[in-house]
Amino acid sequence: MDDKVARAERTLSLLTTTFLANTEAVKANISLVLDTVLSQNLFAYIDATGVSVETAKRYTSAVQKWQARINSLVTGKTSETRMAGVLLVKHTALQSPQLLSENVAKWTTSLLGVLGKAEVMPVLIATLQTLLAFIDAVRDVPMFYRDIISAQVPRMNQAILAMVDKNPDLMSQVLEVLDRSATWFPTLFRPSIDKAEALCLRLLDGSDMRNSPELCEQAAKCLAALSLAGGKITAEERWFQCAQQAMGTIQQCIDHMMCTGSDAGEPAQQFALPLLADDFAVSIPQAADRISAMTEVLIALLTQPTHVDIPVPVDGILGIASRLAMVPVRAGSSKNARSEYDLIPLLTPQIQRASIRIMAVLAIALGSHMQPYLSAVARA
Numbered sequence: 001m002d003d004k005v006a007r008a009e010r011t012l013s014l015l016t017t018t019f020l021a022n023t024e025a026v027k028a029n030i031s032l033v034l035d036t037v038l039s040q041n042l043f044a045y046i047d048a049t050g051v052s053v054e055t056a057k058r059y060t061s062a063v064q065k066w067q068a069r070i071n072s073l074v075t076g077k078t079s080e081t082r083m084a085g086v087l088l089v090k091h092t093a094l095q096s097p098q099l100l101s102e103n104v105a106k107w108t109t110s111l112l113g114v115l116g117k118a119e120v121m122p123v124l125i126a127t128l129q130t131l132l133a134f135i136d137a138v139r140d141v142p143m144f145y146r147d148i149i150s151a152q153v154p155r156m157n158q159a160i161l162a163m164v165d166k167n168p169d170l171m172s173q174v175l176e177v178l179d180r181s182a183t184w185f186p187t188l189f190r191p192s193i194d195k196a197e198a199l200c201l202r203l204l205d206g207s208d209m210r211n212s213p214e215l216c217e218q219a220a221k222c223l224a225a226l227s228l229a230g231g232k233i234t235a236e237e238r239w240f241q242c243a244q245q246a247m248g249t250i251q252q253c254i255d256h257m258m259c260t261g262s263d264a265g266e267p268a269q270q271f272a273l274p275l276l277a278d279d280f281a282v283s284i285p286q287a288a289d290r291i292s293a294m295t296e297v298l299i300a301l302l303t304q305p306t307h308v309d310i311p312v313p314v315d316g317i318l319g320i321a322s323r324l325a326m327v328p329v330r331a332g333s334s335k336n337a338r339s340e341y342d343l344i345p346l347l348t349p350q351i352q353r354a355s356i357r358i359m360a361v362l363a364i365a366l367g368s369h370m371q372p373y374l375s376a377v378a379r380a
Contacts (some may be wrong), residue, residue: 002052005045005059012042012062016069023081026073030084037088043096066092067103074110079120086111086123090130093137100137104144108134108152115159121169128173131156132180139184153185157192164199171203172215179222186229186307197226204297205273206290217296224300228307235308239301243313244269246297247320253287253294254323257344258330281343288347291324295354302365317362324355 015036019029036042045051045059070092073085089107093100111134114127135153138144157178164174178196182189189196203212203219227242228235248268256276273290276283298317328351331344344351 002055005048005051005055008042008045009059009062011040012066016065020069023078026084027080034087037091043099046098079123082114083123083126086126086130090133093134104134104138104148112155112159115163124167124170125173128177132177153181153188154191157181157189161192161195172218175218175222179225182225182229189229193226193229201271201273204293206286206293209289209292216293220296220300223297224304236310239310243301245271246294247316250291250294250320253291254327257284257287257327284343288350291354292350295357298358299361302361317358321355321358324351327351
């Protein structure tokens with residue numbers, strides 16, 4: 001054991017004093033340092049037994065110098081040193097639960113500081129991934145809840161929402177972190193719900209559906225996670241409201257495409273989205289894309305694991321799927337002479353695909369509880 005600890009001590013000392021000695025050394029050697037950390041279990045001997053006192057002291061000193069060096073790199077003057085610091089902090093923490101528990105408060109604060117400054121994209125992405133790894137590692141450990149989770153998660157949510165407008169290319173990473181945060185800590189997410197929901201809806205108005213379908217799917221999943229965070233109303237009420245707004249938005253798009261008003265006596269609940277274009281030739285494809293985006297929302301709501309019993313509006317969901325399936329039929333039999341109606345047959349695959357996906361996911365979500373509704377599905 002003494003030999004293994006001594007070898008780890010020598011390796012850590014060499015990495016710290018030579019390969020990470022200064023900015024130029026960091027630039028030249030970061031790949032080698034990362035490979036060494038990942039391939040050798042250098043932090044496995046903290047508080048190890050069967051080690052001589054002298055060897056243990058040297059090893060402890062080497063670990064402390066390593067921590068001091070990577071901490072200074074996180075707040076370094078160049079983006080290269082900060083990138084190195086973030087990556088080394090992450091892999092040190094993942095290799096050693098003890099070092100993570102001793103340093104997680106300081107490391108999290110330093111990483112949040114990186115998010116609050118003007119920074120290059122790779123550093124921001126690495127920082128977000130590291131924060132997510134930290135929160136995941138400690139989220140089920142009660143001793144960390146007050147000092148780490150309760151104190152830092154709300155700050156993290158606010159910092160991420162504040163930075164996304166300045167860094168729109170980070171949208172995918174931001175949505176991932178917000179989704180996980182809302183899922184893992186719903187009560188702590190409540191102060192940020194409104195801003196996060198507005199961010200998701202910016203991507204779900206249909207304008208990004210063709211160019212960034214994966215991003216729209218992420219936004220829908222994040223919105224579904226937000227629906228279970230509760231807030232001024234319960235999680236059950238918020239989920240139901242979100243489903244009603246998605247269906248209401250789809251119905252409004254159908255009405256627009258068919259130049260009709262809603263059959264219901266009162267306007268259906270809808271998300272607050274930008275108005276469709278005045279030009280009918282532009283707004284019909286817009287409406288179809290918005291239907292696709294709202295379909296992603298319904299699918300995300302139906303597939304999102306819940307911690308409470310949810311009253312699923314099965315009749316309403318089947319009704320909206322049926323109305324979607326009938327859009328091409330209604331357009332084909334319409335006596336409306338507007339030439340823009342010729343666009344609808346071109347959009348038929350997109351519209352009917354939305355209908356089929358909604359019914360398929362509903363069937364999977366309900367399982368055997370779907371049997372009473374099979375006749376309605378057959379009619380659709």
